[in-house]
Amino acid sequence: MNAQALHGHLDALLLAVLERGALHGYAIIEALRARSDGRLDLATGTVYPALRRLERAGHVASAWSTVNGRERRTYELTDAGRRALADQRSGWREFSATVARFLDSGPSSAPAG
Amino acid sequence: MNAQALHGHLDALLLAVLERGALHGYAIIEALRARSDGRLDLATGTVYPALRRLERAGHVASAWSTVNGRERRTYELTDAGRRALADQRSGWREFSATVARFLDSGPSSAPAG
DNA sequence: CCTTGACAGGTAGCTTGTCTACCTATGAAC
DNA sequence: GTTCATAGGTAGACAAGCTACCTGTCAAGG
Numbered sequence: 001m002n003a004q005a006l007h008g009h010l011d012a013l014l015l016a017v018l019e020r021g022a023l024h025g026y027a028i029i030e031a032l033r034a035r036s037d038g039r040l041d042l043a044t045g046t047v048y049p050a051l052r053r054l055e056r057a058g059h060v061a062s063a064w065s066t067v068n069g070r071e072r073r074t075y076e077l078t079d080a081g082r083r084a085l086a087d088q089r090s091g092w093r094e095f096s097a098t099v100a101r102f103l104d105s106g107p108s109s110a111p112a113g
Numbered sequence: 114m115n116a117q118a119l120h121g122h123l124d125a126l127l128l129a130v131l132e133r134g135a136l137h138g139y140a141i142i143e144a145l146r147a148r149s150d151g152r153l154d155l156a157t158g159t160v161y162p163a164l165r166r167l168e169r170a171g172h173v174a175s176a177w178s179t180v181n182g183r184e185r186r187t188y189e190l191t192d193a194g195r196r197a198l199a200d201q202r203s204g205w206r207e208f209s210a211t212v213a214r215f216l217d218s219g220p221s222s223a224p225a226g
Numbered sequence: 227c228c229t230t231g232a233c234a235g236g237t238a239g240c241t242t243g244t245c246t247a248c249c250t251a252t253g254a255a256c
Numbered sequence: 257g258t259t260c261a262t263a264g265g266t267a268g269a270c271a272a273g274c275t276a277c278c279t280g281t282c283a284a285g286g
Contacts, residue, residue, distance in 0.1 A: 003244055004271080005208050007120030009216075010244080016215040026263050036211050046244055048265060053243090070252060072263070092216045095118050096209050098152050102129040103122075103205045116273055117242080123273080139234050159273055161236060166272090183281060185234065 001039045003046050010050055012088035013040070015059060015081055022076040025051055051075055059084045114152050116159050123163055125201035126153070128172060128194055135189040138164060164188055172197045 003010055017023065017031045029047050032040045054060045059081035062073050077085070116123055130136065130144045142160050145153045167173045172194035175186050190198070 001204075001208060001211065005121045005204075006212070007243065007272085008118045009212055013212065013215050024263075025265095035214060039207070039211050043245065044264070045246070045248095045266080049243085052265095068253085070263070089216050091114075091118075092212065094152070095114060096213070098114065098149050099119070099122055099126065099205065100209070101148060102126050103202050120243085120272065137234075138236095156274065157235070158237080158275070158277095162273085165236095181282080183234070 003040070003042050006040075009088075009092065010042075010046070011054055011059075012085065012092060014047070014050055014054060015077060015085040015088065018060060018075055018077045018081070019085060022074050024072040024074045026072075028075070054081070057084075116153070116155050119153075122201075122205065123155075123159070124167060124172075125198065125205060127160070127163055127167060128190060128198040128201065131173060131188055131190045131194070132198060135187050137185040137187045139185075141188070167194070170197075 006013065013032065014028065017028055017035070023031060025044070025048055028051070029042055029044065032042060051060065051062070055062055055075075057080075058078060060075045061078050062075050065072055065074050119126065126145065127141065130141055130148070136144060138157070138161055141164070142155055142157065145155055164173065164175070168175055168188075170193075171191060173188045174191050175188050178185055178187050
């Protein structure tokens with residue numbers, strides 16, 4: 001399952017992983033992979049631009065830090081990002097409930113017609 | 114909620130409404146609106162090209178019929194379309210379960226940390 | 227006859243957002 | 257100094273939905 005299916009929901013996932021604490025880009029990709037049991041395996045070319053989008057929107061803030069002599073850009077949720085995440089969560093719930101009406105049950109599992 | 118959020122799932126919804134019986138394009142749009150309590154209000158410019166996509170893929174078959182002197186193109190699920198729908202259903206379940214891991218619960222609803 | 231509005235089908239071009247492919251750089255192993 | 261894992265980044269391709277527009281029928285109002 002690639003991010004093409006996520007279209008429009010990727011930003012929400014990014015905010016969600018950052019909710020547990022600040023991470024750098026590569027670690028975000030690994031967190032996504034780990035928490036999804038390998039189902040979400042995103043390319044850097046997908047995640048980095050998305051992170052920059054979120055930063056432009058003010059939902060995350062980034063800072064350079066040097067770890068083991070390596071430059072890493074660490075991303076952190078802002079207050080606006082936290083609000084945006086709450087918003088996206090309810091948006092997701094509405095979206096998934098709506099789609100589920102069409103896809104969660106087939107004709108065989110319908111009660112009587 | 115617009116179809117931009119549906120990205121990649123629209124085809125599945127279209128197949129799902131056609132599962133209950135053949136419909137013409139306009140009626141599909143109305144069925145989507147009705148079954149979603151108005152949440153899915155798709156433009157013809159969204160649905161017609163999608164239908165043509167599905168027809169090219171062999172998932173639906175269309176036929177012209179004249180009703181009340183009006184030409185209507187009626188779409189019907191093919192066997193391949195039925196298989197594709199079953200496929201999309203399981204894809205949807207996996208997708209929604211995966212995203213839900215990140216978005217269905219906030220830190221407040223987490224048990225202990 | 228002409229206009230307006232609901233119904234019905236259709237297309238072109240724009241925009242957004244992800245993907246592919248590529249590049250730079252450090253530190254460790256060989 | 258080559259290769260691998262880690263880490264950050266960009267350009268251009270591509271898919272798919274959106275906006276705006278067009279054609280046409282039928283019914284109502286003038």
